Amino acid sequence: MPDLFPEPIAKWIGQQSLQLIASTPLSGGCIAQVRQLTLQTKQGNRIQLVLKQMPGRAAEQLTAEMCGLQALHLSEPHALRVPQVVMQEGDCLLLEYLSPSPPADDFDTQLGIGLALQHCSESDCGQFGFDTDTFCGGTRQPNQWQTDGAVFYARQRYQVLATQSLQLNLITAGVFDQILRLCDKLPELLPGQPAVLLHGDLWSGNVICGPQGQPALIDPAVYYGWAEAELAMTQMFGGFSHRFYQVYEANSNILPGWRDRADLYNLYHYLNHLLLFGGAYHRDVERIVKYYSG
Structure with a gap:
């Protein structure tokens, strides 16, 4: 685990018995720092998550995003997909990673x-x-x-x-x-x-x-x-x-x-x-x- 890795996320990874394999910056974060995390289970399975950080900002901004994502996720069946929230603490928000792919014809x-x-x-x-x-x-x-x-x-x-x-x-x-x-x-x-x-x-x-x-x-x-x-x-x-x-x-x-x-x-x-x-x-x-x- 990198020495400067956020403590709440490092703690969560340890509690889930996961190993951090890679942490890769993602583009598009104008307000937050966004990274793709690659984690591995004890069985060797890989998990991809997204970490958003807002160092120096109030935690309420990420709390608000979490609440918004949860509301969208619970909206009408078959409405648009949003990343599921894994956890949020302080200036860290951990989300499901939606792997990109070419757009479907429809x-x-x-x-x-x-x-x-x-x-x-x-x-x-x-x-x-x-x-x-x-x-x-x-x-x-x-x-x-x-x-x-x-x-x-x-x-x-x-x-x-x-x-x-x-x-x-x-x-x-x-x-x-x-x-x-x-x-x-x-x-x-x-x-x-x-x-x-x-x-x-x-x-x-x-x-x-x-x-x-x-x-x-x-x-x-x-x-x-x-x-x-x-x-x-x-x-x-x-x-x-x-x-x-x-x-x-x-x-x-x-x-x-x-x-x-x-x-x-x-x-x-x-x-x-x-x-x-x-x-x-x-x-x-x-x-x-x-x-x-x-």
């Missing part, structure tokens, strides 16, 4: 049907939010339960990030005021929808091709919210096929015209990217705010 069909099934999972209380705050990238997402979807998105999505952006001088007071006016108009601008289980950070980089060429989701920022908000984010950076949208629409209750509302939902993610990555996203924020707040 990959996009499976993705569309699977997401539609996931969006059939409504919160027990019919409310918006989640049992814990989650994180979209490194940004905290407040998830206090709220009965009104427009109020939830206004107070716990747009206003929270607009306030942080103003405090960091990333937006002007004028843009901030426009966002507040936009929030007041959300009930007029967006249709009422049930609170359904969302991945919360669904861009193409968080969709992988797992075993047998099947789609799987990673790195969630889970909460119960509007399905249209999830669909809107899939359009931000591309990577989702026409077939995916065609199948999703045929297997869900998504309302007509959701594409026309996508920018308004994505204002939240543009504000988040402005906070995380800086001024390149300022133009998108101003464009959307100007269009909707007039």
